[in-house]
Amino acid sequence: MPLLDVRDLSVVFQRRGTRPVAAVDGVSFTVEPGQTVGLVGESGCGKSVTSLAIMGLLPRRGNTVTGEVRFEDTDLLKLRPAELRDRRGRDIGMIFQDPLSSLNPVIPLGLQVAEVLERHQGRTRREALREARGLLDAVGIPDPSRRLKEFPHQLSGGMRQRALIAIALACKPRLLIADEPTTALDVTIQAQILTLLKELVDNSGTALVMITHDLGVVAGLCDTVNVLYAGKVVERAGRHHLFAAPRHPYTDGLLQSVPRLDADRGGRLHQIRGSVSDNIPWSEGCAFAPRCDRVIDDCIGETVPLLGGALRCTNPVPKGVRV
Amino acid sequence: MVRVISRRLIQLVATVVALMTLVFFWLRSLPGGPVDALLGERATPQTRELLTRALGYDQPIWVQYGRFLKNVVTGNFGNSIRTGEPVTEVIGRAFPATIELAIAAIIIAIGLGIPLGYLAAKHRGRLLDNATIIVTLVGISIPIFFLGYLLKDWLTQDIHLFPPSGRISTGLGNTDVTGFFVLDGLLTRELDASADALWHLVLPAFTLATIPLAIIIRITRASVLDVLDEDYIRTADAKGLRHATVRKRHVLRNALLPVVTTIGLQTGALLAGAVLTEKVYNWGGLGTLITDSISGGRDYPVLQALILLAAIVFIVVNLAVDLSYAFIDPRVRVK
Amino acid sequence: MATLAENKRRRIEELIARTSEAGGVSLFRDAGRRLLRNPTAIVGGVLILLFLIIAIFAPLVAPHDPVQRFPELTRDLTVDHIPGPTAGHPLGSDPLGRDFASRMIYGARQTLFVGVLATLIGLLLGVLLGAIAGALGGRVDAIIMRLTDVMLALPSLLLAITLVALASQSTQWTVIIAVAVVNVPIFARLLRGSMLAQRESDHVLAARALGVKRHDIVLRHMLPNSLTAVIVQATLTFAVAILDAAALSFLGLGDPDINRAEWGLMLGVDGVRYFEVRPELAYFPALAIILVALGFTLLGESIREALDPKNRR
Numbered sequence: 001m002p003l004l005d006v007r008d009l010s011v012v013f014q015r016r017g018t019r020p021v022a023a024v025d026g027v028s029f030t031v032e033p034g035q036t037v038g039l040v041g042e043s044g045c046g047k048s049v050t051s052l053a054i055m056g057l058l059p060r061r062g063n064t065v066t067g068e069v070r071f072e073d074t075d076l077l078k079l080r081p082a083e084l085r086d087r088r089g090r091d092i093g094m095i096f097q098d099p100l101s102s103l104n105p106v107i108p109l110g111l112q113v114a115e116v117l118e119r120h121q122g123r124t125r126r127e128a129l130r131e132a133r134g135l136l137d138a139v140g141i142p143d144p145s146r147r148l149k150e151f152p153h154q155l156s157g158g159m160r161q162r163a164l165i166a167i168a169l170a171c172k173p174r175l176l177i178a179d180e181p182t183t184a185l186d187v188t189i190q191a192q193i194l195t196l197l198k199e200l201v202d203n204s205g206t207a208l209v210m211i212t213h214d215l216g217v218v219a220g221l222c223d224t225v226n227v228l229y230a231g232k233v234v235e236r237a238g239r240h241h242l243f244a245a246p247r248h249p250y251t252d253g254l255l256q257s258v259p260r261l262d263a264d265r266g267g268r269l270h271q272i273r274g275s276v277s278d279n280i281p282w283s284e285g286c287a288f289a290p291r292c293d294r295v296i297d298d299c300i301g302e303t304v305p306l307l308g309g310a311l312r313c314t315n316p317v318p319k320g321v322r323v
Numbered sequence: 324m325v326r327v328i329s330r331r332l333i334q335l336v337a338t339v340v341a342l343m344t345l346v347f348f349w350l351r352s353l354p355g356g357p358v359d360a361l362l363g364e365r366a367t368p369q370t371r372e373l374l375t376r377a378l379g380y381d382q383p384i385w386v387q388y389g390r391f392l393k394n395v396v397t398g399n400f401g402n403s404i405r406t407g408e409p410v411t412e413v414i415g416r417a418f419p420a421t422i423e424l425a426i427a428a429i430i431i432a433i434g435l436g437i438p439l440g441y442l443a444a445k446h447r448g449r450l451l452d453n454a455t456i457i458v459t460l461v462g463i464s465i466p467i468f469f470l471g472y473l474l475k476d477w478l479t480q481d482i483h484l485f486p487p488s489g490r491i492s493t494g495l496g497n498t499d500v501t502g503f504f505v506l507d508g509l510l511t512r513e514l515d516a517s518a519d520a521l522w523h524l525v526l527p528a529f530t531l532a533t534i535p536l537a538i539i540i541r542i543t544r545a546s547v548l549d550v551l552d553e554d555y556i557r558t559a560d561a562k563g564l565r566h567a568t569v570r571k572r573h574v575l576r577n578a579l580l581p582v583v584t585t586i587g588l589q590t591g592a593l594l595a596g597a598v599l600t601e602k603v604y605n606w607g608g609l610g611t612l613i614t615d616s617i618s619g620g621r622d623y624p625v626l627q628a629l630i631l632l633a634a635i636v637f638i639v640v641n642l643a644v645d646l647s648y649a650f651i652d653p654r655v656r657v658k
Numbered sequence: 659m660a661t662l663a664e665n666k667r668r669r670i671e672e673l674i675a676r677t678s679e680a681g682g683v684s685l686f687r688d689a690g691r692r693l694l695r696n697p698t699a700i701v702g703g704v705l706i707l708l709f710l711i712i713a714i715f716a717p718l719v720a721p722h723d724p725v726q727r728f729p730e731l732t733r734d735l736t737v738d739h740i741p742g743p744t745a746g747h748p749l750g751s752d753p754l755g756r757d758f759a760s761r762m763i764y765g766a767r768q769t770l771f772v773g774v775l776a777t778l779i780g781l782l783l784g785v786l787l788g789a790i791a792g793a794l795g796g797r798v799d800a801i802i803m804r805l806t807d808v809m810l811a812l813p814s815l816l817l818a819i820t821l822v823a824l825a826s827q828s829t830q831w832t833v834i835i836a837v838a839v840v841n842v843p844i845f846a847r848l849l850r851g852s853m854l855a856q857r858e859s860d861h862v863l864a865a866r867a868l869g870v871k872r873h874d875i876v877l878r879h880m881l882p883n884s885l886t887a888v889i890v891q892a893t894l895t896f897a898v899a900i901l902d903a904a905a906l907s908f909l910g911l912g913d914p915d916i917n918r919a920e921w922g923l924m925l926g927v928d929g930v931r932y933f934e935v936r937p938e939l940a941y942f943p944a945l946a947i948i949l950v951a952l953g954f955t956l957l958g959e960s961i962r963e964a965l966d967p968k969n970r971r
Contacts, residue, residue: 055561057557057560057561061448081566082566084563085560085563085564085565085566086563087563088560088561088562088563089561089562089563089564090563093561094561096554096557096558096561098554101553101554101555102554102555102557102558103555103558104555104558104559104573104577105555105577105652105653105654106576106577106580106651106652106653106654107572107573107576108653115562115564115568115572116562116563116564119562119563119564119565119568120563151653151654153653153654164558167558167562168561334807337804338804338807338808338811339811341804341808342808342811342812345808346820346824349824350824460952460955460956461948461952463951463955464897464901464947464948464949464951464952464955465944465947465948466901466904466905466908466922466925466926466944466947466948467905468904468905468908468926468930469904469925469929469930469940469944472930472933472940476933476934476937480934591812591813591814591816592813592814592815593813594813594816595813595814595815595816595819596815598815598816598819598909599815599905599908599909602908602909613819614909614910616823617819617822617823617909617910617911618909618910621823626820626823630812630816630820633812633813633816634811634812637811637812637813638811
């Protein structure tokens, strides 16, 4: 049985006086215990909204969430807010993109780690702080005793993200959701954070949902990858499969956009035409069609189904064509 | 920290000296000046000259200015033209009344303002929120002396809920210890006097609190809404913290930062509002003293001292607010 | 060579002008659209419009001359009786036997006059000081800023009271000037702050790098962009100005002219004095002041909200 089973998840935003927009449009995927699953796509494709919907962290007003988010035996979407609060931080941890704004500026770091232990493991403040010191140590923050009393602005960016990881993993959750955890960091720090995440996840057997636009991150970390486009999964494959033989023209385009060391000097980088604003609604065909190099007549007309549960394309890239 | 405080104190002194210098030269440049104000225009040249000499106005202006500065530093502001008493005594007598009123008002403004602003934010867009917005808007648009008369009319004439004016009922001989009537009653165990003084305080304090209250509600509401949108609140929710913990520990503490600044600025509005409120309720504090010093011929020695006092209070309060900021916001503490 | 460099410079300057202008235009159009969709702004605008119409067309709307004393009103006038509504006098009499309704209507004019002048004078002086400080910087800036510090050392209404008290006698102009001067440091600091922010902005840096003359940069690039904040502040100041003017009248520091029909004066002097005899003398001017102050506050805040880049989409 999968640890997390997201079925037909949709999130529709509606602000007063505007047309409703489906940010997430029937997304399904599963995460097995201990597995690392990637959600990949460009900004606005619905990957962050998906993660917030799973956690029940979307603002209460102005959106409708439908579908199922089964965590073990429970549908998280059916839980009352208080029940969900019991699970967040204990069963599912989450880390966010911008570590500075994600930490409370006026509360010492120690308490920000300790409070989650107090809440879910019934620790006293003193016990929780002692444990927090160990956690900071485990994520590689030097001199944790001193850091406990410090405030977020006194830490470097990488250190803040390490602290957030410590908070998310404090109660040894079975699932960790990481929403672009390295985007706001320097390249050198990015690698450190990813290595740390991989280590911690492997050692503790925590499953990881990795949300990113960075295919490099996916390559290093994920077992299975879901490529999202305009709120729908367009391709799903194992990491090796995806990189070796992408079938969806969008995935193919993404992979070709990555600068390669072995490319010709001075050769132009591949780019995907246009922008997401060129999309057509899924109800009128493939949303990607206006930007697609392989578009054919059949792409327009009606929603393309997710063939074999893994590919949403009428004219996919043939197998084995890519060098 | 010490350097910041000392720099601010020097700035304070410089500002106050500059202000006093401006006031001094302006007063001396007026046709007639205090002598006319004191004697009226029909006084004989002899009396006029006598008084001019007695007040030292016949000496060169820079001599007058030097003496004036010396007097300010030594706390000697001369005598009130109106009553002949030393200015410090006149002001000393009125000071506790205004401070008592102002403290009561700021307690009301903060004590009601922050919870109401928070509630409005919590119920954003719903009835309570909209009602709060409308009431606070009217609160900052209403001339407060009119509100004072309105409250007085309803609550002291139509229903005799509160005493209409004064600080304490006549006949209740309270022993004067500090000049703060409510406190005096407590100190001397004359609890009935204390309660009576408190009763007299309610309406004026509410009137005076109107504007600061409305503004604190609005700032608190806006600030809470801003903080609710912050990423670290999402983090706190992602930790599964209880709703109450998130609100108390994470939302309120951050949301109060701008409110603290506002409170400092509103003390200023309070000083100005006291002038109006005291006139409405015949309160007999500094505000009344300002009005009296202006309307019964300009009592310049008293006015000078009052302006100085107001400026010092205002600046010191804002300095205190800035410093207290350092205790709430660790980001300021380090700098 | 010279011509080439000059042409190039002119072209780039055009480009800068166009981009900053384009930004400006779309910003204003965008803000305008948001403003029209905002019910708060509409309410504020309607209140102000109503007020303006009454002020402009006062002679057509008012039933009588506001300073004329009517025998049928003065006849019944005593210390503790002021006639209420009668035929021809819908709001009754004022304490001198004049038609109260007409005084209320003409009051819109005088109130507008006091509010607009006090705001405008404060704005012009403040903008001038702030622009000089922001443009020149250095010692001039320091002196101007210390000056505003001194003015801000007193809470606004107290400063106004002080100014009126320092004048040997009050007239309508002392009130207007006192209320105006109170706002000078606010406008000055606002403009200076905004210009300092502008000075570091990309389009000003670009212009400077091209050697555009300093006064051109100030006049054509910095000032127009800084003015939006000033406009918002001016709208809010108007409300404060008429409230301050009313407070001064209440303290006996207002215009001594007994013929002047201005709401603050009517409320602060007669309204309060005869509150127990005929409270309507206070209610009507107070209500008028509240509505107008409310109108300007609502509009000012909606404009600020509309111009806030946070709300742009």
